[in-house]
Amino acid sequence: MTRLIERFGRAILSLLQKGVFVAEETGRIFLLLLATLRQLLLPPFGIVDIFRQMLEVGVRSVPVVIVTAIFTGMVFALQTYTGFKRFGAETLVGTVVAMSMTRELGPVLTGLIVSGRAGAAMAAELGTMRVTEQIDALETLAINPVKYLIVPRFVAGLIMLPALSVCADIIGIIGGYFVTVVLFNTSSVVYWKQTWTYLESADIYNGLIKACFFGGAISIISSYKGFYTSGGAEGVGKATTGAVVLSSMTILISDYFLSSWLFG
Amino acid sequence: MILLDEVYKSFNANHVLTGTSLVVKKGESRVVIGGSGSGKSVILKHIVGIMKPDKGRVTVDDMDIARLKEHDLYEIRKKFGMLFQMAALFDSMSVWENVGFVLSRRGMLKPAKIKEIAVEKLKLVGLVNVENLMPSELSGGMKKRVGLARAIAHEPEILLYDEPTTGLDPITADAINDLIVSLKERLKVTSVAITHDMQSSYKIADSISMLYQGKIIATGTPDEIRNTSDPVMRQFITGSAVGPIKVEGVNNERTVNRA
Numbered sequence: 196m197t198r199l200i201e202r203f204g205r206a207i208l209s210l211l212q213k214g215v216f217v218a219e220e221t222g223r224i225f226l227l228l229l230a231t232l233r234q235l236l237l238p239p240f241g242i243v244d245i246f247r248q249m250l251e252v253g254v255r256s257v258p259v260v261i262v263t264a265i266f267t268g269m270v271f272a273l274q275t276y277t278g279f280k281r282f283g284a285e286t287l288v289g290t291v292v293a294m295s296m297t298r299e300l301g302p303v304l305t306g307l308i309v310s311g312r313a314g315a316a317m318a319a320e321l322g323t324m325r326v327t328e329q330i331d332a333l334e335t336l337a338i339n340p341v342k343y344l345i346v347p348r349f350v351a352g353l354i355m356l357p358a359l360s361v362c363a364d365i366i367g368i369i370g371g372y373f374v375t376v377v378l379f380n381t382s383s384v385v386y387w388k389q390t391w392t393y394l395e396s397a398d399i400y401n402g403l404i405k406a407c408f409f410g411g412a413i414s415i416i417s418s419y420k421g422f423y424t425s426g427g428a429e430g431v432g433k434a435t436t437g438a439v440v441l442s443s444m445t446i447l448i449s450d451y452f453l454s455s456w457l458f459g
Numbered sequence: 460m461i462l463l464d465e466v467y468k469s470f471n472a473n474h475v476l477t478g479t480s481l482v483v484k485k486g487e488s489r490v491v492i493g494g495s496g497s498g499k500s501v502i503l504k505h506i507v508g509i510m511k512p513d514k515g516r517v518t519v520d521d522m523d524i525a526r527l528k529e530h531d532l533y534e535i536r537k538k539f540g541m542l543f544q545m546a547a548l549f550d551s552m553s554v555w556e557n558v559g560f561v562l563s564r565r566g567m568l569k570p571a572k573i574k575e576i577a578v579e580k581l582k583l584v585g586l587v588n589v590e591n592l593m594p595s596e597l598s599g600g601m602k603k604r605v606g607l608a609r610a611i612a613h614e615p616e617i618l619l620y621d622e623p624t625t626g627l628d629p630i631t632a633d634a635i636n637d638l639i640v641s642l643k644e645r646l647k648v649t650s651v652a653i654t655h656d657m658q659s660s661y662k663i664a665d666s667i668s669m670l671y672q673g674k675i676i677a678t679g680t681p682d683e684i685r686n687t688s689d690p691v692m693r694q695f696i697t698g699s700a701v702g703p704i705k706v707e708g709v710n711n712e713r714t715v716n717r718a
């Protein structure tokens with residue numbers, strides 16, 4: 196009996212410790228976010244560095260986003276069409292695809308793709324710079340590493356995620372069109388009419404607000420993981436996986452709360 | 460002037476600096492010697508403020524490095540040039556971009572001019588035709604010298620060298636020693652150099668300090684150090700495994716595991 200209580204107590208204790216650790220890490224990420232915002236507002240503004248990161252985060256993710264969005268739009272149309280047919284509502288496919296892409300799937304899928312691609316790259320690159328003392332070297336050369344390394348990644352995330360997300364919205368809708376109109380041979384006029392009649396501009400821009408938030412979160416979390424790496428090559432590996440896991444979780448969890456706030 | 464006043468620094472249970480005090484006057488060239496893992500690199504990192512002391516004070520020109528505001532810390536760092544033990548080159552940039560990094564960040568010169576300066580600094584450290592290579596294409600000794608060129612490119616007032624000649628052949632090493640001496644004479648730089656190479660330290664130092672068990676146990680001119688009677692110092696400068704300094708895990712009898 197006492198044994199059982201002891202084990203129970205230990206389990207609770209370790210849970211509490213995990214809780215404390217999570218709270219601490221969240222706090223440190225916020226501190227890094229504040230430092231980043233401060234450096235963002237101070238001149239000089241490294242436009243060139245920002246463009247380089249926009250290329251890295253955004254442009255290089257376009258192919259994956261296209262493939263993901265087109266097939267998601269297609270499968271969504273397929274499932275909705277065959278499902279809605281049961282109660283004769285198959286004309287609504289255009290609406291369903293457009294709404295789910297703009298409000299949910301566009302931002303979330305792009306977020307997950309970017310966290311896997313660019314987030315991992317950020318953590319690995321900054322982590323390597325940390326363990327090979329390149330970040331220390333920046334400091335000795337009187338360059339603020341937060342300004343030089345993290346600000347451009349943060350800005351690129353804020354800008355490129357909404358951009359990619361718009362791209363995903365459009366391509367998803369086209370994918371849906373292809374399945375509904377071309378494969379199932381329904382009227383293209385109905386598809387477009389259904390798409391535009393019920394889609395509100397709020398669906399689009401609230402989706403983009405979410406994307407913007409995801410972009411900032413991915414950049415800060417991944418930069419944080421890389422920036423505070425320790426322990427050589429193994430540490431870089433851990434930072435990279437940690438960045439992808441934490442930013443994906445953050446996207447999925449915050450998506451619910453943001454959605455209930457923006458659309459609720 | 461650089462001053463370390465009773466500095467303590469531990470990493471978890473590893474007490475590295477335990478009351479280290481060091482004064483380096485303006486224009487002086489100081490060499491710090493000491494065993495591997497004794498905390499020499501840690502001292503340099505305290506001087507530029509990339510590590511903060513647990514206790515004690517580090518000041519540069521009477522400014523307390525650990526308590527400066529961020530902005531002032533970056534201002535004072537403009538006086539510094541530092542060569543890292545592992546060179547710490549930016550691996551996403553070519554050699555000349557590394558060397559000209561500070562110049563291009565200050566944004567006052569055109570890229571062509573910066574490259575010209577970088578090539579000239581590389582020549583000073585004995586490197587030609589490497590400016591367009593990437594750091595990953597260099598040998599260890601070449602990286603070290605590119606690191607040195609980067610440290611001196613903006614003509615800083617204070618130079619910190621972490622083992623400037625380690626990994627170089629004796630002739631190149633001597634050329635680097637000459638360079639360090641000429642920087643001191645021409646630019647009146649204040650410097651702290653770490654080295655295991657006694658030959659090099661006699662050549663470049665105005666004075667030599669020895670770090671042992673977390674403290675500076677002795678400081679003297681090269682001549683004083685050469686003729687020291689202190690048994691710890693003697694053992695170190697003559698490079699003997701026998702003496703008061705024990706090397707952990709290494710005993711003086713040969714251990715052979717082969718049957």
Ligand SMILES: Nc1ncnc2c1ncn2[C@@H]1O[C@H](COP(=O)(O)OP(=O)(O)OP(=O)(O)O)[C@@H](O)[C@H]1O
Pocket residue numbers: 470473475493494495496497498499500501502544
């Ligand atoms: N960032 C760090 N985190 C934890 N421990 C560290 C860190 N930096 C240094 N140490 C520890 O401090 C001690 C001194 O390290 P330091 O690099 O200063 O040695 P050193 O005197 O420069 O040796 P070497 O001549 O081999 O370069 C070592 O025991 C090392 O493990």
Ligand SMILES: [Mg+2]
Pocket residue numbers: 499500501544621
């Ligand atoms: Mg060292």
